Amino acid sequence: MQILTIFKNTVVGTAFVFLALSFTAVVFSQNPSPSPTPKPTPKPEDEEIRIDTELVNISVRVIDRNNRPIGNLQKSDFKVFEDGVEQQIEFFSKGEVPTKYTLLVDNSGSLRQLIDQVIEASKIMIAANRPGDETSVIRFISSDKIEILEEFTQNKNDLNDALENMYIEGGQTAIIDAIYLAVEKLNQSQPKGKDAERTRQAIVLITDGEDRASYYNENQLAELLKESDVQIYVIGFVNLLSSEKGFISKSPQGKAKAFLERIAGQTGGKVYYPAGGADLNSIARDIASELRAQYSIGYIPTNDRRDGTFRNIKVVVVDGPKGEKRIAITKIGRVAEKGGSLPQP
Numbered sequence: 001m002q003i004l005t006i007f008k009n010t011v012v013g014t015a016f017v018f019l020a021l022s023f024t025a026v027v028f029s030q031n032p033s034p035s036p037t038p039k040p041t042p043k044p045e046d047e048e049i050r051i052d053t054e055l056v057n058i059s060v061r062v063i064d065r066n067n068r069p070i071g072n073l074q075k076s077d078f079k080v081f082e083d084g085v086e087q088q089i090e091f092f093s094k095g096e097v098p099t100k101y102t103l104l105v106d107n108s109g110s111l112r113q114l115i116d117q118v119i120e121a122s123k124i125m126i127a128a129n130r131p132g133d134e135t136s137v138i139r140f141i142s143s144d145k146i147e148i149l150e151e152f153t154q155n156k157n158d159l160n161d162a163l164e165n166m167y168i169e170g171g172q173t174a175i176i177d178a179i180y181l182a183v184e185k186l187n188q189s190q191p192k193g194k195d196a197e198r199t200r201q202a203i204v205l206i207t208d209g210e211d212r213a214s215y216y217n218e219n220q221l222a223e224l225l226k227e228s229d230v231q232i233y234v235i236g237f238v239n240l241l242s243s244e245k246g247f248i249s250k251s252p253q254g255k256a257k258a259f260l261e262r263i264a265g266q267t268g269g270k271v272y273y274p275a276g277g278a279d280l281n282s283i284a285r286d287i288a289s290e291l292r293a294q295y296s297i298g299y300i301p302t303n304d305r306r307d308g309t310f311r312n313i314k315v316v317v318v319d320g321p322k323g324e325k326r327i328a329i330t331k332i333g334r335v336a337e338k339g340g341s342l343p344q345p
Contacts, residue, residue, distance in 0.1 A: 209256030
């Protein structure tokens with residue numbers, strides 16, 4: 001009886017299991033497991049389209065008749081022309097942007113009595129650096145004595161140490177060569193992409209302005225400046241030079257002044273003429289402010305030919321509410337990229 005009972009329970013259990021499995025099979029046969037959902041094929045309009053464009057960026061200072069900076073202007077106050085054709089402003093900023101600049105200091109004998117004050121004034125400019133600003137330090141005398149004391153860095157201690165390593169040497173001053181090298185270094189370190197739209201580049205040149213023996217000439221420097229987005233600010237100790245004119249030529253002081261104003265004017269920069277070392281600290285503060293009290297403007301040129309030609313740039317600012325004249329200062333033009341016309345969207 002005991003065995004029979006067990007057997008009967010086994011039969012019943014087996015039957016139950018069989019029925020359960022049969023029911024499960026029916027359910028699964030009626031509701032088969034879903035197959036993986038295929039990923040939708042991207043539509044052509046979903047594909048990323050890359051359009052190669054040439055965004056031109058310019059830094060603009062705005063002053064009044066008394067050379068005082070004017071702030072708080074809006075995008076609508078500006079008009080930009082390239083070769084006489086008005087351009088649509090795509091990017092506009094009146095806030096501070098990161099600044100990358102080189103302190104380019106003449107270490108020739110003419111600045112012997114001023115070098116300590118020049119170093120202290122340079123430290124004032126470095127102290128004014130904001131987060132994101134980068135500075136390099138270059139000393140120069142002749143063409144074979146142009147020395148990079150500190151590459152671009154945000155470290156103010158390293159920059160101050162580099163300034164302390166300056167010393168006066170004899171030699172034939174090569175101002176053009178020193179500027180040429182500084183511009184090339186800035187071009188090589190220029191950020192790419194969106195960062196380039198928001199970075200200002202400049203050189204602060206401290207010299208007496210008399211070039212004696214450069215390898216490059218001023219025309220070659222002018223061509224390089226046309227291809228670069230670099231502003232040049234100058235502290236020119238031209239009063240150290242003779243003011244006596246020749247029979248048919250300018251005085252050394254007059255020549256130096258004209259040269260410095262040409263390179264600063266071409267780049268939208270500015271020249272300062274200190275009477276002596278006592279003026280340097282206030283000038284340093286002014287330059288530090290000038291570097292940041294500017295407007296950044298970007299536009300995509302209507303002339304999309306990449307033919308390497310020079311294009312004139314003019315910026316016009318509307319007059320103030322009481323007819324106050326507003327003067328825009330920027331670089332005189334740019335050289336278009338080479339490589340044919342831009343692809344059309």
